[in-house]
Amino acid sequence: MISEKKIAIDIGGSHVSACIVDTTQPGVLPGSIISKSLRADGSITEIISVIASCITALKDTPVSGIGIAMPGPFDYQQGISAITKVGGKFGSLFGLHLRQALQDATGIGTLPVEFYNDAHCFAIGARRVLGLNGERTVLLTLGTGFGSAFLANGELATGPGLPPSGAFYDCPFQDGLADDHFSTRWLLDTFRQQTTVAAASVKVMAEEYKDIAQPVFNTFGENLGTFLRPWLSSFGCTELVIGGNIARAYPLFSTTLEKQLEDLPLKIIYCQETERCILAGAALAAHPPQSDTLRRTLQPLLPVSREVAKDNTYTLFPSLHTPFPVHEGYASLASLIKDDHIIIIDGYDGVLWEHFRSDLHQALLQHNRPVYWYHTGVCLQSPEVITSLLQEYSGTADPVFGKRFEGSLSDFFDAEKLSLIDPDDTPGLHIIYGTGAALSGIKGRTLYIDVPKNEIQYRLRAGSITNIGTPTHTYKRCYFADWPVLNKHKQALLPQLDVIIDGQRPDTITWMQGAHLRTALDDILTQPFRARPWFEAGVWGGEWMKQNLAGLNPDEVNYAWSFELITPENGLVLEGDGKLLEISFDMLLFHNNRQLLGKAAQRFGTAFPIRFDFLDTFNGGNLSVQCHPRPEYTRTHFGEDFTQDETYYILDCEPDAQVYLGFQEDIQPEAFKGALEEALANNVPLPVEKYVQQFPARKHDLFLIPNGTVHASGKNNLVLEISSTPYIFTFKMYDWLRTDLNGRHRPIHLDRAFENLYFDRKGETVPDTLISRPQLQEEWVQGKKWQLPTHPEHFYTVDRYEFSGEMRILTNGQCHICMLVEGRQLEVTAGNSTQRFQYAETFVIPAGTDTYTCHYDGEGKAMLVVAYVKDNYC
DSSP: OOOSEEEEEEEOSSEEEEEEEETTOTTSOOOSOEEEEOOTTSOHHHHHHHHHHHHHHHTTSOOSOEEEEEOSSEETTTTEEOOOSGGGSSGGGTTBBHHHHHHHHHTOTTOOEEEEEHHHHHHHHHHHHTTOOOSEEEEEEESSSEEEEEEETTEEOOSTTSOTTSSSTTSEETTEEHHHHSSHHHHHHHHHHHHOOOOSSHHHHHHHSHHHHHHHHHHHHHHHHHHHHHHHHHHTOSEEEEESGGGGGHHHHHHHHHHHTTTSOOEEEEOSOHHHHHHHHHHHOOOOOOOOOOOOOSSOOOOSBOOOOOTTSOOSSOOEEOSSOOEESHHHHHHHHTTOSEEEEEEOTTOOHHHHHHHHHHHHHTTOOOEEEEEGGGGBOOHHHHHHHTTTTTOSSOSSOOOOOOSOGGGGBOHHHHHHOOOOSOSSEEEEESTTGGGGOOOSEEEEEEOOHHHHHHHHHHTSSOSTTSSOOOHHHIIIIIHHHHHHHHHHHGGGOSEEEEOOOTTOOEEEEHHHHHHHHHHHTTSOBOOBOOEEOOTTOBSHHHHHSTTOOTTSSOBOEEEEEOGGGOEEEEEETTEEEEEETHHHHHHHHHHHHBTTHHHHTTSOOEEEEEEEOTTSOOOOEEEOOOHHHIIIIIOOSSOOOEEEEEEEEOTTOEEEEEEOTTOOHHHHHHHHHHHHHHTOOOOGGGTEEEEEOOTTOEEEEOTTOOEEEOSSEEEEEEEESOOSOOEEEEOTTOOOTTSOOOOOOHHHHHTTOOTTSBTTHHHHHSBOOOEEEEEETTEEEEEEOOOTTOSEEEEEEEESEEEEEEOTTBOEEEEEEESSEEEEEETTEEEEEETTOEEEEOGGGOEEEEEEOSSSOEEEEEEEEOGGGO
């Protein structure tokens, strides 16, 4: 039977109090209390030892958990101290995972240890013990610091009428913060300045120096009333409860305080049982329940071990063999780092940090060394500062579009706080962990956890992760702010990483030595390779991929997109000793962009220029009527270096399939816009064909969609979208009056579209210039090479080879992106590596390979599509 008793602990600036609380009797004051002196400016070992001794003194009583009241700032959910060294109070604990340290020090194992704000504990306990019944109650703890809490109808309150941080301590007052004026140190300092008497405590002031201290207490009460008055008024306070050590001296300051508040309709209560109320609250408090859902998707996780590939079938998890070992599990990683003194564990946004930390900690405990964890998350700027920093980038009102943030990850952090993470010489392993951990500047073995972009999005949807430094979780913030700074940070760390960790699986990890990773990247750049594709459902999604690509989950509602090669969101899977580890594609570019991109590296830097993806509308619906931004608009409004110029290559289609492309000859822009606005306003169908041309889709057609061109794929197409890499800048004008898979209307961007449309792409100009006419460039006995010319706006071109047997292709200093669009299986050799690629699989030939050989021995002719950057755009 689970005990209904808890150990309750109150950690103050000078002592620690603890007792057993029977949670079935919440209105009864706790009985026998243990109290031990504490030096708040002591070392980690000293502070933990005192708190742990209180727990061990009581742990023989069967309890269901431990509730600890702790002053802030503190990450109460995770049990991590965010208290800085200001004033010397608990400064040595800054960043420390105190919950874990106490569990280890007391030997209580996994017995729950929960932390709560001490002022909140006072509020919860006082409500039960004092029988508070006000509709709107403000509770203060006046002591070492200025604690505050708010109750609305008996429940802890947040939101309108309250300070931004949810507490009074950091609100401005006079020449500083409220905490500077309504605390023990203000009373003692002011008393000493005015009388030259150094009192040891407020109690001594009030009892031994009452007469000469009275003016100081008068000022204290007057200031407190002046500060509280507007806040109590805006909150609609009906009940003010004042506790803490200073409250014992209330006869000396209550008169001036109450005078400032005399016209407010509230009841004032001075509590003399603050500690017992806090202890009761520590036992009774509870954190809001958290969802156990870590990812929201039907798509599978990357398996730990390589699966046996089936011949002639599309591979969902393509891997690149490396001679270096990929290790699995926390135990193997613990064995590597167990003897170190300092470890740095950095990582991408999206890491489930507490899952990772807890599992690695359990593995490290097997090596019988103390382990201390310091989380750099407490060094982040406040959510308000970060929101302000990103306001013009990802904080715009537009739900989809923002502007790429050009700053760095360090902009998200408080440099002074980073400098406060300072593991002392306490024996054991000290681990600095969290996104941005390397910014601490502390030297030690450096580990990095990577998480694939698709998995980050699944976790965002589940609410199991948030954006950096804020409680929000949006893709927009990721795309325009978080990912750009994290990519720069990753690039800077790559040359010095000691270990790379794949953090996408919640229950285990795979990892590789950093030196081995860098050598593996060198090897990849000499051979043909595939990125790991991933798939998404959508409102217009179809059935072709579900029916033709082996391994996709058949329970998914449809498949609209395949991220075949959209490199900002694709990964590369390394296989060593049969184990799989995924890294982000951009690591190749960070490592050696010239070997990968060749001539195009000078123009595109570490941005991969071309993408391949599928748009599946088989038995689905039409895409929205849309266009993409012009180059200058993209640079000015979105901060992107190049725009979204596309082509539609028809990989497969039904006989009735069509593509919407370009305007009718008689297009009138204002009439078109008016018709769109009417359709949106009145929810009436738009006769799209009255304004936009339709063309029959046939297998292997290539439709050209340079920026500013109105277009849409019709239903019953499987489009291979060959495009420049930007992939979210679609301005929808008409979405067929549909809602998305969540029942919401997708955003429409009429104004943006009409700022970018080219209305001269109309009539006969469209088939003449926007439908590619293949040109035969070369012919030999077993094959032909066709060029599929693209529009002058496109910086890339497309070739198609039709052949059997063997042929050799020169890269001419360009990276080639390829797909087998007819035929079952192709064997490709570059350098010393030979790889097999199946129908509809995208693969990459690095520019540095110079040449590659394709061999096809299947039925009929193979057809290979190859895209690369035009020489005149390098």
